[in-house]
Amino acid sequence: MKKKLLAGIMAGIMALSLAACGSGSSSAPAAEEKQDAAGAATEAAAADDAGADTAAAADITTIADGVLTVGTSPDFAPYEFYYIDESGNPQLAGFDIALAQRIADNLGLELKVVPMDFDGILMELQNGNIDLGISGFSPSPERAETFDFSDLYYMGGQSFVIRVADKDKYTDYAAFDGLPVGAQTGSIQMGLAEENTPNANIIGLPKVTDLINELLSGKLEGAFIETAVAEQYIKNYPDLMIAWEVPYDTEGSAIALKKGNDGLREAVNGVIKEVLADGSMDEYIATAQDQASDEGNVYEGMLDENGEVQESADEAATEAAAE
Numbered sequence: 479m480k481k482k483l484l485a486g487i488m489a490g491i492m493a494l495s496l497a498a499c500g501s502g503s504s505s506a507p508a509a510e511e512k513q514d515a516a517g518a519a520t521e522a523a524a525a526d527d528a529g530a531d532t533a534a535a536a537d538i539t540t541i542a543d544g545v546l547t548v549g550t551s552p553d554f555a556p557y558e559f560y561y562i563d564e565s566g567n568p569q570l571a572g573f574d575i576a577l578a579q580r581i582a583d584n585l586g587l588e589l590k591v592v593p594m595d596f597d598g599i600l601m602e603l604q605n606g607n608i609d610l611g612i613s614g615f616s617p618s619p620e621r622a623e624t625f626d627f628s629d630l631y632y633m634g635g636q637s638f639v640i641r642v643a644d645k646d647k648y649t650d651y652a653a654f655d656g657l658p659v660g661a662q663t664g665s666i667q668m669g670l671a672e673e674n675t676p677n678a679n680i681i682g683l684p685k686v687t688d689l690i691n692e693l694l695s696g697k698l699e700g701a702f703i704e705t706a707v708a709e710q711y712i713k714n715y716p717d718l719m720i721a722w723e724v725p726y727d728t729e730g731s732a733i734a735l736k737k738g739n740d741g742l743r744e745a746v747n748g749v750i751k752e753v754l755a756d757g758s759m760d761e762y763i764a765t766a767q768d769q770a771s772d773e774g775n776v777y778e779g780m781l782d783e784n785g786e787v788q789e790s791a792d793e794a795a796t797e798a799a800a801e
Contacts, residue, residue: 538585538741540609546587548578549608551596553685553778555710556766557614557731560787562775568787571769574612576762577631581610581749593780595684597664600625603736610746611734614704616666618728626737630730631750631759635705636670637720639712641693648700648721654678660689660701667702670724675700686711687778693718714773 541547550558550570558572570591582589592608599611603625614634617627640648648654655677661667663682671680681698683689690711692698702724703711712718733750735743753759770776777787 538745539739540587540742541606542590544588545590546578546582546585546610547590547592547608548610548612549592549594549599549602550574550578550611551599551613551685552593552780553596553687554614554704554707555770555776555778556706556763558612559770560777560779560781561769561772562777562787568777568781568785571766573632573759573762573766574614576766577750577753577759578610578612580753580758580762581746584749584752585745595780596662597684600664600734603734606736609735609739609742614707614731615734616726616728616730617732617734618666618669621734624737626735626739626743628733628735628743628746629750630732631754632706632731632763633729634731635729636667636724636726637703637705637708638674638700638722638724639689639693639703639708639718640700640721641696642717642719644699645719645721651675651678654700657699658692658697660692660698662686662689662703666726666728667704670702670726674702674724685779690715690718710767710770713771714776 552558552560552570552572554572554574556572557574558570560568561571563569570593575591578591579589592602594602596613599608599613600621602608603611611625614632615621615627617630621627651674654675657678658681659671659675659678660681660683661671663684668680668682671678678700681692683692686703686707689698689701689703693701694715694717700721705720705723708720712720733746735746753762779788782788
């Protein structure tokens with residue numbers, strides 16, 4: 479879909495209109511003439527600005543006409559997750575989803591969000607099946623070799639999470655030699671695990687919820703998790719804590735795009751600049767954090783084939799035992 483911004487004001491028409499006004503009466507007051515001239519100058523400047531915007535704007539191409547297709551992994555609260563509404567229906571929520579909607583709205587496109595596992599998003603982007611990958615992506619130099627990224631829209635950090643009961647037991651990375659440490663498959667955190675705990679038994683899991691469950695059950699001794707996400711889980715699971723922050727050079731989140739789609743990238747950057755300037759991003763984050771804290775109405779993970787929340791293994795076992 480090609481979409482162009484068109485300038486709607488013609489400076490020549492304004493000049494002709496001004497000439498007509500001037501010939502109507504030679505006795506018009508000088509102040510009125512100055513006011514007309516000032517108005518014409520203002521409108522002419524607006525026309526120049528519109529023309530500049532038109533010249534600067536590139537064509538925006540999406541894989542489906544009139545639609546912005548976004549891939550996300552809904553297990554990353556407060557970035558993206560499912561919030562159960564008053565009717566009991568799971569609805570995609572999170573500040574990434576709010577930002578995606580704002581981008582689609584500003585570009586006059588319908589938003590289509592495709593939930594998938596985190597490590598599949600970049601593959602689907604490279605294969606041309608989605609327009610944007612929005613899932614708290616860190617624009618690392620390695621990823622930037624294959625994909626383009628927007629400007630940063632959120633500054634985050636990285637954390638190492640353990641159980642509160644083990645806070646005196648684990649005081650540095652060396653304590654995890656030979657022990658199971660987790661990170662999300664395909665994530666920046668996996669690289670951090672390999673860098674900081676090379677002698678641990680590093681386990682990659684597809685969802686952050688899996689990491690949390692394994693930590694709580696004792697199958698993992700620690701896990702590398704993005705700080706905002708870790709903080710949200712700790713609110714809901716007080717048995718967990720951030721042991722320490724993990725240094726990382728490329729802090730912050732950006733939107734991933736297929737290389738070469740410069741028009742869409744520039745348009746996305748324009749929206750990011752706007753939401754950061756007008757305070758909308760702060761509102762999106764506050765709303766997402768509030769919803770994510772409502773543990774009873776939050777679901778993180780993929781829905782089943784009927785679009786319903788999938789039961790966890792523990793819930794299924796409990797129900798089976800009760801029958």
